[in-house]
Amino acid sequence: MPRDARATRASLLRAGARLFAEQGIDAARTRDIVALAGQANDSAVTYHFGSRQGLLAAILRAGVARMEPARARDLADLDGTDLDALVAAIVRPLADEARSEEGRDFLRIVAQVAGLAGVRRHALPEPVAGTALARQLDLLEKHLTARLPEPVALERMAALIAFLTAALADRTAQSAPLLPHDAYTAELTAMLAAALRAPTPWPA
Numbered sequence: 001m002p003r004d005a006r007a008t009r010a011s012l013l014r015a016g017a018r019l020f021a022e023q024g025i026d027a028a029r030t031r032d033i034v035a036l037a038g039q040a041n042d043s044a045v046t047y048h049f050g051s052r053q054g055l056l057a058a059i060l061r062a063g064v065a066r067m068e069p070a071r072a073r074d075l076a077d078l079d080g081t082d083l084d085a086l087v088a089a090i091v092r093p094l095a096d097e098a099r100s101e102e103g104r105d106f107l108r109i110v111a112q113v114a115g116l117a118g119v120r121r122h123a124l125p126e127p128v129a130g131t132a133l134a135r136q137l138d139l140l141e142k143h144l145t146a147r148l149p150e151p152v153a154l155e156r157m158a159a160l161i162a163f164l165t166a167a168l169a170d171r172t173a174q175s176a177p178l179l180p181h182d183a184y185t186a187e188l189t190a191m192l193a194a195a196l197r198a199p200t201p202w203p204a
Helices: 003-023 032-034 046-051 051-077 083-099 101-116 134-144 150-172 181-196
Strands: none
Touching: 003 032, 003 046, 003 051, 003 101, 032 046, 046 051, 051 083, 051 101, 051 134, 083 101, 083 134, 083 150, 083 181, 101 150, 134 150, 150 181
């Protein structure tokens, strides 16, 4: 790809992430994304990404790819028996996205699509399927189904994803967070692990 085309694509990715995060993935207008990217042609998104949905998918892929090295390193130390370690490995790379402006936009977008994670149906979406994150989720599912009925385990995993993404998106909007980053990440990890350990309140 020529350098100018790479630069245009990068500008569209950044502008799309900003407006999808600020205005919502359904409300942000393609023409505003193109204008923010400094492009004059309204068809730039279609040319580089095929469609508006293609731009969103590319933004999600880029975010997943940023986290992949950390997740791959963590996998080497995970055997699936330590729930706290599993939850920490899932939480930490996503929480670390809050350290950059690009990452904070990504977190606000992820919270909007968390309901499409597909864990209940064993159908992870394309940006996640085949990644280290997918392997982490597989280890978590095996850990949970060793003591819980599968439907309960899957519902808890879906709730974990929903709570995690919503909590991190909310943190990006705080101008003066009560806890520093590392303390907040540890607190969030502890809460999620405790929720996964909760007894089932009805006969399975």
